[in-house]
Amino acid sequence: MHTAVPQASKADDAGPAASSGAGNGHGDGNRNATATTDPGGVPFAALTPEALRRERTSIKWTRYPDDVLPLFVAEMDYAIAPEVQQAIIERVRASDTGYLDGPGPLAPAFAGFARDRWGWEVDPAHVHLCTDVSVGIVETLRLALPDGGRVAITTPVYPSFFEMLEELPVEVVEIPLATDPTAGPRLDLDALAEAFGSAAGIDALLLCNPHNPHGLLHSEADLTELARLASAHDVFVVSDEIHAPLTHRGRSFVPFAPIAASAGVASVTVTSASKGWNLAGTKCAMVIAASAEDDTLLRRLPPEVACRASILGLHANVAAFSRARDWLDEAIRRIEENVNLLKDLVASQLPGVRFVPPEAGYLAWLDFGATRIADDPHAAILREACVALGDGRTFGRGGRGHVRVNLACPPQTVRDAIARIAPITHPDDAEETS
Ligand SMILES: Cc1ncc(COP(=O)(O)O)c(C=O)c1O
Numbered sequence: 001m002h003t004a005v006p007q008a009s010k011a012d013d014a015g016p017a018a019s020s021g022a023g024n025g026h027g028d029g030n031r032n033a034t035a036t037t038d039p040g041g042v043p044f045a046a047l048t049p050e051a052l053r054r055e056r057t058s059i060k061w062t063r064y065p066d067d068v069l070p071l072f073v074a075e076m077d078y079a080i081a082p083e084v085q086q087a088i089i090e091r092v093r094a095s096d097t098g099y100l101d102g103p104g105p106l107a108p109a110f111a112g113f114a115r116d117r118w119g120w121e122v123d124p125a126h127v128h129l130c131t132d133v134s135v136g137i138v139e140t141l142r143l144a145l146p147d148g149g150r151v152a153i154t155t156p157v158y159p160s161f162f163e164m165l166e167e168l169p170v171e172v173v174e175i176p177l178a179t180d181p182t183a184g185p186r187l188d189l190d191a192l193a194e195a196f197g198s199a200a201g202i203d204a205l206l207l208c209n210p211h212n213p214h215g216l217l218h219s220e221a222d223l224t225e226l227a228r229l230a231s232a233h234d235v236f237v238v239s240d241e242i243h244a245p246l247t248h249r250g251r252s253f254v255p256f257a258p259i260a261a262s263a264g265v266a267s268v269t270v271t272s273a274s275k276g277w278n279l280a281g282t283k284c285a286m287v288i289a290a291s292a293e294d295d296t297l298l299r300r301l302p303p304e305v306a307c308r309a310s311i312l313g314l315h316a317n318v319a320a321f322s323r324a325r326d327w328l329d330e331a332i333r334r335i336e337e338n339v340n341l342l343k344d345l346v347a348s349q350l351p352g353v354r355f356v357p358p359e360a361g362y363l364a365w366l367d368f369g370a371t372r373i374a375d376d377p378h379a380a381i382l383r384e385a386c387v388a389l390g391d392g393r394t395f396g397r398g399g400r401g402h403v404r405v406n407l408a409c410p411p412q413t414v415r416d417a418i419a420r421i422a423p424i425t426h427p428d429d430a431e432e433t434s
Contacts, residue, residue: 034337034411038078039330044410047077058281064388069417072388074212074363076278076408078334081327084277087319088312096315099307103129103286105318110271110286113321117245120255126289128298129306129314132280133242136270136287138164139305141204143297144236144266145170149203152195154187155396156365158212158240162396165206173202176398177211184356185214187222189229196233204236209256210243213365213395213404215358217247220254227256227263237267242285243361245276245328248336251359257290268294273320274313275361276328278408284313331408335362338407338414345415349422362408363390369401371425377403385420 037043049069053061060075079085091097107124114120130136141151148169153161155174165172175195178188196202207226210217218226230237239256247253260267272285289295320328339357342364346355354367366389368377378391381403390404407414 035330035334038410039327039334040079040082042079044412047079047410049413052077067386068382069387069413069420071406071409071413071417072390072404074275074406075280076331076362077410077413078278078331078408080278081320081324083323083327084279084316084319087315087323088282091312091315097311100129100309100311100314102306103127104314106284106286106314106321109318109321110288113245113325114255117247118253118255120258122257122288126292126295126298128287128289128301129309130270130285130287130301131283131305131308131310132274133240133270133272133285134160134164135305135308136285137161137206137238137240138167139301140238140268140270140287140298141165141168141170141206143300144238145203150200152192152202152205152235153396154192154205154208154211156213156392156399156402157208157396159390159394159396161206161208162394170203174397176396177214177216179398181354185211185216187218187226189222189225192226193229196229196235201233202235204238205230207237207239207256209239209241210247210253210360212243212361213363213390213402214356215243215361215363215365217251217253217359220252220259223254223256223259224263227259227265230260230265230267231263235265237265239267239269241269241271242275244271245273246332246335246362247360248332248339248358253360257288260290265290266294266297267291268298273317276331277316277320277324279313279316279320282313282316283310284317285309335407338362338409338411339364341411341414342405342407342418345418349418350425353425362406364405364407365392365402366405367402368425373425374401377401380424381421384424385417387417387420 038047058075060070060073064070107127111122111124114122150173151165151170152173152175155176173195175188175191177185179185237260244253257267257269267290269288274280287298289298343357346353352370358364368374373380378389381387381389392399392402
């Protein structure tokens with residue numbers, strides 16, 4: 001049985017509010033000061049929205065007009081890790097830009113990371129390559145459920161899960177997370193048991209671990225019970241673990257695969273360095289079988305699935321998992337600082353807004369349900385505050401009244417966003433904004 005190990009970080013000796021770039025040779029060198037640079041030492045002053053809009057061409061910087069502060073899509077404002085930049089540049093210089101035939105060096109690189117961070121022994125032979133996590137999920141489910149079936153997701157959840165499942169002949173079953181106003185969200189194991197055991201049953205569960213949008217780390221006890229239920233009802237589990245490398249200090253991420261393997265649950269994990277190191281555009285991810293039996297399924301993935309991954313992305317992933325761990329730790333520190341900052345700003349400037357701080361990742365889920373813009377906070381904030389956030393309604397049941405905020409940015413960007421949003425949530429403005 002897998003034993004959860006706390007996030008190993010050389011930053012463990014510092015308090016959660018402490019941050020610095022010290023230790024990786026690129027940082028700002030003061031372990032106790034609030035960071036003034038990104039994880040690789042680029043000054044935050046060079047990463048303002050105005051500067052990034054001039055430099056970058058991704059959706060974050062092109063979807064909305066210049067006066068909109070974009071905190072919607074899950075991209076980082078930080079410069080990518082120097083080790084990753086170097087790896088990509090080297091491959092380009094070598095004109096090594098052809099097709100891939102499999103995970104090659106990525107399998108041992110990820111296995112080393114999973115062992116060191118989470119105590120998960122990945123068999124490199126069970127690692128398969130795919131274009132991105134989304135493709136890995138779709139192609140795995142296409143194999144596992146050739147005749148379609150009922151796929152459960154625990155909402156509110158990453159909106160693209162709905163879009164991915166539309167590519168398959170499956171029925172989506174939403175099983176909302178349990179929400180306890182004091183303890184925060186968690187898997188609703190009673191509801192999952194009921195759905196798994198119902199007459200219609202559930203064929204597969206698409207688990208989000210850690211869970212986007214809340215940044216929730218499922219506990220080992222909950223995952224163990226989930227595995228027991230999946231085993232009893234023959235439910236195939238796809239665990240999306242893309243946010244796991246961004247587990248905050250002092251928290252434990254529990255990979256599902258070892259639990260699935262010991263419970264006899266058919267399961268695969270889909271993951272990548274794309275979220276932890278901001279490499280979505282480099283197009284490379286992995287599907288990992290939980291057991292030798294699950295690997296027989298993944299061996300039937302069409303060879304095209306590996307061929308469609310990017311060779312630049314593969315080398316970027318290798319560099320990230322093996323050589324850019326210090327950068328990752330520094331990114332986590334900055335995210336934690338922004339979480340604390342947001343907590344203070346919400347408390348002081350957004351009366352009635354509820355916020356359960358994330359335990360992993362850089363996304364924050366804000367509940368505007370008790371405010372005067374409860375009906376559609378996303379539209380009101382975009383229209384009146386010129387801040388683009390994730391629209392809670394697109395996350396499925398339980399998402400109404402909520403927005404998702406991206407905190408992988410300079411702290412000043414967070415301050416600016418809340419300063420724009422605060423006036424429109426105040427009761428005095430009810431006339432103009434209702
Ligand atoms: C939970 C989750 N899964 C998958 C993705 C998309 O990953 P990819 O770009 O590798 O398809 C995201 C992106 O934010 C995500 O949050």
